[in-house]
Amino acid sequence: MTTAAGWVEIDTGAIAHNLDLVRTHLGEGVALCAVLKADAYGHGVDLVAPVLVARRVERLGITGNVEARAVRDAGFTGRLLRLRPALADEILDGAAYDIEEWLGGREHAEAVTDAASRLGRPVRVHVSLNSTGLSRDGIPVDTGVGRATIASLAGRTGLDIVGVAAHFPREDAVDVERGAAVFGRESAVAIELLGNRRLDRHCATTYAALSVPASRFDMVRIGAALYGDSPLLDGALRPAMRVLSRVAALNDYAAGGTAGYDRAYTLQRDARLAVIPVGYADGYHRALGQRAEVLIGGRRAPVVDRLAMNTLLVDVSDLPRTRVGDEVVLYGTQGGDAITSADIERVSGQIAADLYTAWGRLLPRRAVEVTVRTASIG
Template identity: 60%
Template sequence: MSASPAWVEVDTAAVAHNLRAVRVALGPGTPLCAVVKADAYGHGTDLVVPVLIAHGVTCLGVTSNEEARTARGAGFHGRILRLRAALGEEVEDAAVLDIQEWVAGADHARVVAEAGDATGRRPRVHVSINATGISRDGIDLDVPDAAAQLTAIGADRRLSVVGVASHFPREDAEDVRTGARAFDAQSRLAGALLSTRPLERHCATSYAALTVPESRFDLVRIGAALYGDTSAAVPGLRPAMRLVSRIAAITSYPAGRSVGYDRTHVLDAPAHLAAVPLGYADGYQRALGGRAEVLVRGRRAPVVDRLAMNTLLVDVSAVGGAAIGDEVVLYGAQDAERITAADLERASGEIAANLYTSWGRLLPRRAAPSPD
């Protein structure tokens, strides 16, 4: 039993299982970058990277230097690719970590080059282009100075350009196909301006790589699928996280009582309400109040109040024998029942990753116990 009132359990065996399933779906010969950004989507770089090393992963995608530092400390000797534009001081700090940087235009390229100068290092970089229309940090080839930007980056001897990259804005097969065709053409044009050598080309996310084979190019970046959360049709993926707490108290109230802040819920019958010591300060968003369900004794039970900062209320009237100390699962499986990513998305109106990436970083985290 955890000493914390709420915690995250990470099933590292599920991560290994999902990696194998993804490799089968991709087929042999598709280079893979395992994405551990946002502290492995909240699952813990320290827990996930050893699994990836054991299964022969040779490329990791990160956003922070701390993720890269944890990976190197765990014995990862492969290449590490940053999947966003970094500040100059981040690039300087990353010198000893050998991170390949994501470059977002000529001005940003100069920042990266100057950071390399400061550390006596020639950064290897992947230049982002806006072929897919995400319009976030890539050079748009339709702007007047695009060719000049690409030529300037390629001519800067302080940088070693090794790749051309992009990212898809939608999980929609036709949108991905259209973006992949544009990326194919534009990355060739960009590559010719950036280097006389062939450059690695990559834009595929989990959904794109597993749904639209022509999006794979030279490398696929697999994040969400590793953790069992993707809308791609890959059979057998297993969610790798559970969010767990316990019932701290159970109190009975008569019909007609309002429940929690703002009186948003009124009991239409006598009820037993369980107080669970988890709230919006722990990343369980207030939007879930009155809409989400949790698991108690293998049965679904509704969250009925609007949530407090560190407490929520669950109606356990229909859960036979519910008692103080019972395990409460807010995401993941309990017995034969499961609270899924889709459940969370319906209740919150947000993608599930918006929730669980926070839980894993705000709450105590541990590896799930091995099955008997």
């Protein structure tokens, strides 16, 4: 048992299960890039990469050089794609890890070619297109300036162009179908402008890849499904993360009293409140205060205060067996219930990944392997 006040468990068996399930669903002929950005969505590259290496995943997606180093240290020898534009110094620093870079526009191409010149060799790149309307780092193909930009890349010394890519802005089947059709047309135009070379075409992440087969092209980039944060595939994906703490203190208070900062909570009855030693400094956002629930003994209990930096208060009046030291689940399963991504999103107003990527990076992590989950997240 960990001695930390709060911690994260990562079910590596769930990661393997989810990968196998996605591979089966996709079938043959579509390359899979497993996404490990944001330290594997907070699950830990050090814990996830060995699972992927053991299952012979041939492509991984990262954003930072620390992640790139970690996957190479884990024995990964396949293709490594950065999923955002990187500046020249970052490209130079990551050169030892053989990263294929994401190229995001004319000016960014200058940074990449500068890095290539300093390295003394070409840099492999995937050219980002704005076919789906994300308007982030994609080059427009439907304008003369955009097409001229793409054509200019073909003659740049230092660029070894290996792919064209895009990214969907919405998880909506109609939107994805429309965007995939545009990407199909515009990627063909881009490839012609780039000299009709053989390039990988890819735009689909989890939702698109598993919902709209026409979006798959040559490769799909799978992130959320790998970690079980998706309701797709009939709920068969298994969540890999649990966020836990323990009851640190218990006290009884009389009706009419107030609890927490700003006297935000007034006790409507005599109540027993439990102190949980996790707060907003641990990534448990104040937006969850007075809205979220936790699990203790497999039953739900409400968070009643607005949270402190390192503690939160839970009303356990209806859980009379609660004792100091009892396990508390802030996210994930316990008994036959679960605090799900949908729960977190409903009460916080944010996507669950906004929170759990932080939990996994702020709190100590440990790997576990659970054969069966009694409930699913998402």
